[in-house]
Amino acid sequence: MALLLGGQFGETTATAAVATRLRLAHMDDYAPWGARQQQQADAIAEVDGWPRYRTDPGREQTVGNDPLLVGGQGAQYYSSLTSDVLSRTLTALGDGWTSRGRNLQSLDNAVTDAIFSVGARVHSPPDPHQNWFPQDGSGVTVSRQDVPPLVTVRPSAGRRDVTAFGPSPYRNQELLLGARVYTVPRLTVRTSAGRPPSRSEDTRPGLRIGAVPDAVRRPSITAACPAGSEVYLWAPHFSGTARLASDPATGPTGRFRSDYPVTKIAPMQRLGRVPASGRLRIELSPDRTGVIPDGAVGCLDTGRLHTAVGHLKATGATDVTVSDGTVRAQLPAGSTGTAVVAAPRIAGWRCATGGASAVPAGQYLGLIAVPLDGSSTSLTCTFDPPGLRLGGAVGAVSLLFLVLLCVVTAVRRRRAAGQPAPPMTTRPSA
Known part of the structure; x- marks a missing residue:
C-alpha cells in the first residue's frame, strides 16, 4: 500500500511540474515596477486630459493591464471576461491580442485614435525585460493628435450590428470614421x-x-x-x-x-x-x-483624415462629463441622426436624450448608439451590470428569509425555555 501511494504521489507531482512549465512557457513575463514603469506613469500624468480625450499608455505594454498600472484610458486590459463585442470590434479594425483573446492590445493607428478619441499616446522602446525584440536606443515619448470628443453625431441614423464589418480593417475603420481616407x-x-x-x-x-x-x-x-x-x-x-x-x-x-x-x-x-x-x-x-x-x-491620406476629424468635432458634443458609470454630453441644437459614444456597446448600457426615460442603447458597428430627432441637446448613458437589479432583489429576499428564520428559531427557543418541565412519573413496583 505504501508503495502504491508513493507511486501515485510521485506521478501527480511530476505531472503538475510538467504542466506548470508548459503553461508558463506560453505566458508573457513582465518586470516588477521600476524606472520604466515610472517614466510611463509620469508621461501619462503630464498629458492626461480625460474625459476631453483619452491618453493611451502605448503599444509596448508594461503588464497585461497597463491602464490600471501606469494610468491612461487604453484598451489593453487582460480579463477572462473580455466582452465579445469589444474583441470583435477591435479585431475588425486591425487590432491584435494575446492570451487567446483575453488581453487586447493597443492599436497605434491615427484613424482608430480619432474614432476612440485618443488625443495623446505614449511611445516606449522595447521592454528590456523581454527577449522579443532588441533595444533601439529610443526613449519614452508622447505624441499628440487632434481628435473628436467621446460623443460624436453621425448623419445616417439607424442601428448597425458588428457583423456589418468586412474583411479589410482599413475599410472597417473608414466605416466607423464615416469617410474614405485609405x-x-x-x-x-x-x-x-x-x-x-x-x-x-x-x-x-x-x-x-x-x-x-x-x-x-x-x-x-x-x-x-x-x-x-x-x-x-x-x-x-x-x-x-x-x-x-x-x-x-x-x-x-x-x-x-x-x-x-x-x-x-x-x-x-x-x-x-x-x-x-x-x-x-x-x-x-x-x-x-x-x-x-x-x-x-x-x-x-492624412489630409482627408484631418478633414473628417474637423467635421466630427464641429457636429459632435460640445461638452462631455464622465462620473462612475455615467456619460453625459451636451449636443449642438438640432442634432439629428445617431449619437455615437466611443465605447463598446456591451449589455447594461441604457441611454436617454433630454428628459426622456432611459432605454437600452443601440449599436453602431459595435459602439454605443442613440437615435436623435433634433429635439434634445443632452444625452445621458448609464451602465448597470446586467443582472444587478435581479441579483440584488434575490439577495434581499434571501437575507430577509434568513433574518425571519433566525427570529422564529430564537422565539421557539425562548418559549421552550420558559415552559415548566413535565412531572416525573414512576411505575409502582411489582
Missing part, C-alpha cells in the same frame, strides 16, 4: 529567393512567408500609393519585424508577435511615409513562418 493597393509579395510565395494551407488566408537567416535576402512587399501618405501593414499572422526600404535608417520598425495557432495575433503597425516616387517596398524579417494577407497594406 488607399488599399495591389501587392506584389516575394520570398527571400525572389519568387511568389505559396498560398496558406490552413485557416489563415494569405501568402506564406518563411523565416530566413539575417544574411539572406529578405522577403518583401511592393506596392504603389500616393506620395506622402502614411504606410500601415496589417499582418495578424506574421511574426518578426518590417521596415520601409526607402527609409530604413530613421523610419519606424513594425514589430509583430504572432504564434498561430497558440495564443496571440499581431496588431496593425505604422511603417512611415510613401516616398516621392509613389513606389513603396517593405522588407520583412520573419522569425517564424507566417502569412501576409490580401490587402495587407493601407496608405493613409
Whole structure:
C-alpha cells in the first residue's frame, strides 16, 4: 500500500511540474515596477486630459493591464471576461491580442485614435525585460493628435450590428470614421529567393512567408500609393519585424508577435511615409513562418483624415462629463441622426436624450448608439451590470428569509425555555 501511494504521489507531482512549465512557457513575463514603469506613469500624468480625450499608455505594454498600472484610458486590459463585442470590434479594425483573446492590445493607428478619441499616446522602446525584440536606443515619448470628443453625431441614423464589418480593417475603420481616407493597393509579395510565395494551407488566408537567416535576402512587399501618405501593414499572422526600404535608417520598425495557432495575433503597425516616387517596398524579417494577407497594406491620406476629424468635432458634443458609470454630453441644437459614444456597446448600457426615460442603447458597428430627432441637446448613458437589479432583489429576499428564520428559531427557543418541565412519573413496583 505504501508503495502504491508513493507511486501515485510521485506521478501527480511530476505531472503538475510538467504542466506548470508548459503553461508558463506560453505566458508573457513582465518586470516588477521600476524606472520604466515610472517614466510611463509620469508621461501619462503630464498629458492626461480625460474625459476631453483619452491618453493611451502605448503599444509596448508594461503588464497585461497597463491602464490600471501606469494610468491612461487604453484598451489593453487582460480579463477572462473580455466582452465579445469589444474583441470583435477591435479585431475588425486591425487590432491584435494575446492570451487567446483575453488581453487586447493597443492599436497605434491615427484613424482608430480619432474614432476612440485618443488625443495623446505614449511611445516606449522595447521592454528590456523581454527577449522579443532588441533595444533601439529610443526613449519614452508622447505624441499628440487632434481628435473628436467621446460623443460624436453621425448623419445616417439607424442601428448597425458588428457583423456589418468586412474583411479589410482599413475599410472597417473608414466605416466607423464615416469617410474614405485609405488607399488599399495591389501587392506584389516575394520570398527571400525572389519568387511568389505559396498560398496558406490552413485557416489563415494569405501568402506564406518563411523565416530566413539575417544574411539572406529578405522577403518583401511592393506596392504603389500616393506620395506622402502614411504606410500601415496589417499582418495578424506574421511574426518578426518590417521596415520601409526607402527609409530604413530613421523610419519606424513594425514589430509583430504572432504564434498561430497558440495564443496571440499581431496588431496593425505604422511603417512611415510613401516616398516621392509613389513606389513603396517593405522588407520583412520573419522569425517564424507566417502569412501576409490580401490587402495587407493601407496608405493613409492624412489630409482627408484631418478633414473628417474637423467635421466630427464641429457636429459632435460640445461638452462631455464622465462620473462612475455615467456619460453625459451636451449636443449642438438640432442634432439629428445617431449619437455615437466611443465605447463598446456591451449589455447594461441604457441611454436617454433630454428628459426622456432611459432605454437600452443601440449599436453602431459595435459602439454605443442613440437615435436623435433634433429635439434634445443632452444625452445621458448609464451602465448597470446586467443582472444587478435581479441579483440584488434575490439577495434581499434571501437575507430577509434568513433574518425571519433566525427570529422564529430564537422565539421557539425562548418559549421552550420558559415552559415548566413535565412531572416525573414512576411505575409502582411489582
